[in-house]
Amino acid sequence: MPPTQAYRPDPAILELGPAFYDPVEPARFPQAVQRFRNERWAQEVGLGGLSDAEWSAHFHRFEPLPANLPQPLALRYHGHQFRQYNPDLGDGRGFLFGQLRDGRDRLLDLGTKGSGQTPWSRRGDGRLTLKGAVREVLATEMLEALGVNTSKTFAVFETGEALVRGDEPSPTRSAVLTRLGHGHVRIGTFQRFAFFEDAANLARLTRYCLASLYNEEPVEDDGANAVRLFDLVASGTARLAASYIAAGFVHGVLNSDNIAMSCESFDYGPWRFTPDWDPGFTAAYFDHSGLYAFGRQPEAIQWDVAQLAGCLAFLAEAPPLSDILADWSGRFHAALGEALVRRLGVALAGEEADRELARAIVGALETKRVGIDRLFFDWRGGRVPADPTYQSTEFEELAAALRGREQPAEHSYWSDANPCSMHIDEVEAIWAAIAEADDWQPFEAKVAAVRRMGEAMSQPGEV
Incomplete structure (x- = not known):
């Protein structure tokens, strides 16, 4: 693909260094049948002129984009899953493929789902079912239309493998998906460095998030940076929770590794829209306690944000972080009023x-x-x-x-x-x-x- 003026590669993640990610190789698939491509967002990031062959090269075989990441990166992170801490996470069936800026100078990430095994796959095959890809397209398109800050499904290729799954008829068809989002860093990324009591890399990650996700210039004071980032994330997650409620949407798996530092909704598994205003409506069949039910989503997101506060306490004094966290509910209710009215x-x-x-x-x-x-x-x-x-x-x-x-x-x-x-x-x-x-x-x-x-x-x- 010859670079165009609208295409603005910016692999900023490399400034963080190898403690944050692992270079990986994409899987090799037996088949490439394009099932979806997002032309309107391709235009936004300067990739609207790609040929069919180039779409396949970059979003099925994952050949590097020009002047971008030379190799995909699987990011490392931890996280709470249904309130249980798990230190064995990380990108297990996806990776960061490229970074680029749009016409508003926002840094965007191209990440994948179903692109093969990584050091963090554990016992998984690193693949994605075609049904899962179809569902993610439908979720992201609907949420975008409803005004929710969401990742965008960028491309889907059917890959020709027969996958065995325990929660749907098997073997089933396979796919690889590319999503476009405002950042690959999660609350769980911070939790990993807090787990290792690595204040230096927490400070480095904080500066990266301020500069790359929020276009704010970090200051010399790491504590001030941490408080500023926490304030931004508190407001952004409050708006996200409010937008879920106004949309009647249930994400289903609001674990701390599924909360992006950009406060953008992403990673759609057992999601559903509730037909009626039912606070107890759940999306995931395995959510037996209703932890992530429709009406409990604000509580769940606030709990995740509290985990971030604990991480940033390695850099900042606790009182300002606690004050911001205490104000989260007020920010949510203000955002909910605006979201419903809109x-x-x-x-x-x-x-x-x-x-x-x-x-x-x-x-x-x-x-x-x-x-x-x-x-x-x-x-x-x-x-x-x-x-x-x-x-x-x-x-x-x-x-x-x-x-x-x-x-x-x-x-x-x-x-x-x-x-x-x-x-x-x-x-x-x-x-x-x-x-x-x-x-x-x-x-x-x-x-x-x-x-x-x-x-x-x-x-x-x-x-």
């Missing part, structure tokens, strides 16, 4: 007014007269539907809270009969068409429908 598509009116409207929205959703997608669709822009379903005290209170905040919803999507959704029965039907008849039309139609909804939700003058 999804409804009405004018923001300040934190207190937005919280009051948010309470009315939640009160209406708690009646379970309609599902989450239906309510936000029917009431979009502040319109009050003439529907007997909405004749109750809770909906009267919602209508009252909306007066004076209406904004016209002009996109044709809002005149459709039904909202676009992504519930488990739809996801399973899309996969069944692929598994049984190699029919990709329902998958492609759903991606197109989700993107149309995303366009409707981001119309100028609305939100």
